Amino acid sequence: MTKAPVLTPRADDFPRWYQDLITKAELADNGPVRGTMVIRPYGYGLWERMQAEMDARIKETGTQNAYFPLLIPESYLAREADHVEGFAPELAVVTHGGGKELEEPAVVRPTSEMIVNEYFSKWVQSHRDLPLLINQWANVVRWELRPRLFLRTSEFLWQEGHTAHATYEEARAFAARIHRRVYEDFMLNVLAMDVVPGRKTVRERFAGAVNTLTLEGMMGDGKALQMATSHELGQNFAKAFNTRYLSKEGRQELVWQTSWGSTTRMIGALVMMHGDDDGLRVPPRLAQIQAVVLAIKGEEAVLATVRELGDRLKAAGVRVHVDDRTDTPFGRRAVDWELKGVPVRIEIGPRDLENGTAMLARRIPGGKEPVALDALAGLLPGILEEDQATLLRQSRERRESRTTEVSTFEEAVEAATAGGWARIPWAALGEEGESKLADHAVTVRCLVAEDGSVPDADDAPGNVAVVARAY
Numbered sequence: 001m002t003k004a005p006v007l008t009p010r011a012d013d014f015p016r017w018y019q020d021l022i023t024k025a026e027l028a029d030n031g032p033v034r035g036t037m038v039i040r041p042y043g044y045g046l047w048e049r050m051q052a053e054m055d056a057r058i059k060e061t062g063t064q065n066a067y068f069p070l071l072i073p074e075s076y077l078a079r080e081a082d083h084v085e086g087f088a089p090e091l092a093v094v095t096h097g098g099g100k101e102l103e104e105p106a107v108v109r110p111t112s113e114m115i116v117n118e119y120f121s122k123w124v125q126s127h128r129d130l131p132l133l134i135n136q137w138a139n140v141v142r143w144e145l146r147p148r149l150f151l152r153t154s155e156f157l158w159q160e161g162h163t164a165h166a167t168y169e170e171a172r173a174f175a176a177r178i179h180r181r182v183y184e185d186f187m188l189n190v191l192a193m194d195v196v197p198g199r200k201t202v203r204e205r206f207a208g209a210v211n212t213l214t215l216e217g218m219m220g221d222g223k224a225l226q227m228a229t230s231h232e233l234g235q236n237f238a239k240a241f242n243t244r245y246l247s248k249e250g251r252q253e254l255v256w257q258t259s260w261g262s263t264t265r266m267i268g269a270l271v272m273m274h275g276d277d278d279g280l281r282v283p284p285r286l287a288q289i290q291a292v293v294l295a296i297k298g299e300e301a302v303l304a305t306v307r308e309l310g311d312r313l314k315a316a317g318v319r320v321h322v323d324d325r326t327d328t329p330f331g332r333r334a335v336d337w338e339l340k341g342v343p344v345r346i347e348i349g350p351r352d353l354e355n356g357t358a359m360l361a362r363r364i365p366g367g368k369e370p371v372a373l374d375a376l377a378g379l380l381p382g383i384l385e386e387d388q389a390t391l392l393r394q395s396r397e398r399r400e401s402r403t404t405e406v407s408t409f410e411e412a413v414e415a416a417t418a419g420g421w422a423r424i425p426w427a428a429l430g431e432e433g434e435s436k437l438a439d440h441a442v443t444v445r446c447l448v449a450e451d452g453s454v455p456d457a458d459d460a461p462g463n464v465a466v467v468a469r470a471y
Contacts, residue, residue: 006024007021027042027149027267037155046270054159057181064134072112087110091107094107108141124255130164160261165256171256176454183227191266194218195227197213198216199446200447201465204446211232213230214227215227217395222419227266231259238254238256279341281364290320291318292346293306294306294347296347298326309376313376316377316381343362343387346376357370409424409428412437417469429444443469444466
């Protein structure tokens with residue numbers, strides 16, 4: 001009889017494959033309240049690595065971390081009409097505390113523009129207080145009707161940046177800087193994800209923003225996923241909260257603002273963009289474990305060699321884990337590490353010791369080969385960089401091969417519903433065509449210029465709409 005696969009094959013049922021992999025790679029479980037999740041240690045380790053890489057990039061912009069309360073007075077949300085309307089269906093509201101009904105209900109934060117602006121209005125008095133650059137790592141709650149682990153959950157983890165500037169030009173430039181130098185750089189160079197940077201349409205932009213910049217990635221099934229967004233808020237929130245500063249010329253002026261965020265959704269993207277029928281494939285620059293050294297047998301000489309090699313690899317700068325659990329069958333352990341997507345497995349048994357070699361298994365390109373034990377510490381850094389580049393190349397090739405240039409609404413729908421993306425001139429689609437796409441569960445993911453850059457305006461000549469089904 002044919003042995004049943006560990007995971008549902010992607011080609012048979014992509015959503016089931018995704019759920020299988022989340023469970024069997026021990027990334028997360030469903031929480032006790034519908035729409036919540038428990039992130040398991042291996043999954044949280046991925047998030048910690050993402051946090052570290054992102055946090056360093058955010059701080060390079062001069063932004064500092066802070067923390068704002070989880071509970072927000074309900075009255076705050078009413079101050080910016082578009083914002084509250086955009087989030088109203090997703091709000092969780094606390095009405096009782098300490099056994100009593102609250103005088104004013106408190107909203108569990110869906111985002112922090114409102115409470116941040118309450119304090120920005122106190123902290124900003126003079127042009128000397130600007131720019132004010134704040135980021136927080138936190139959780140938010142947006143009541144989700146159709147939850148899916150990591151992709152759409154009622155509570156998720158994220159970072160959210162909030163800034164105030166003296167001029168429109170400064171705010172706009174900062175939003176673009178976050179978009180490209182923080183988010184795009186991280187996704188290309190750490191997550192090995194080919195992404196399309198673009199501008200959201202009016203229909204798709206963040207509630208209360210005057211412009212939203214996005215990064216869109218193509219998943220393994222051809223659907224799009226919004227990876228991170230950076231918003232120009234204009235003066236909408238400054239007017240609502242009367243956030244003003246005394247200019248150098250002695251005039252009271254409203255600040256110009258941005259907000260920007262990325263979430264644990266990126267773990268879902270990691271699964272869907274790089275995963276295969278054998279499990280995860282984690283980019284080496286992201287991986288919390290870049291190489292695992294496995295003892296095949298529990299002989300003392302084998303265990304001593306495995307541990308000594310682990311020390312040598314660590315000294316060479318490799319994030320390494322030694323698996324000497326020889327009371328668990330080797331085959332089971334090898335499958336578990338393959339499911340978890342560790343880039344390199346180094347397998348050592350008695351026969352390998354006799355030959356002075358180890359079996360090197362590479363998760364990303366696949367395949368095994370014997371390598372001299374003494375050569376591993378020198379070879380591994382280069383191998384890991386090769387595999388990082390392979391994942392980025394594969395993600396780019398997927399997007400390019402499954403993106404179709406079209407000229408009509410009907411062709412755009414056909415390409416998107418067939419499991420790919422379409423690029424159509426915005427002048428040929430327009431807002432009317434965008435509205436009709438919803439009838440086919442298709443959306444405009446972003447607008448790009450003809451040369452692939454981010455356009456300066458919604459109606460800039462030559463704008464191209466990237467159209468797809470999305471998560």
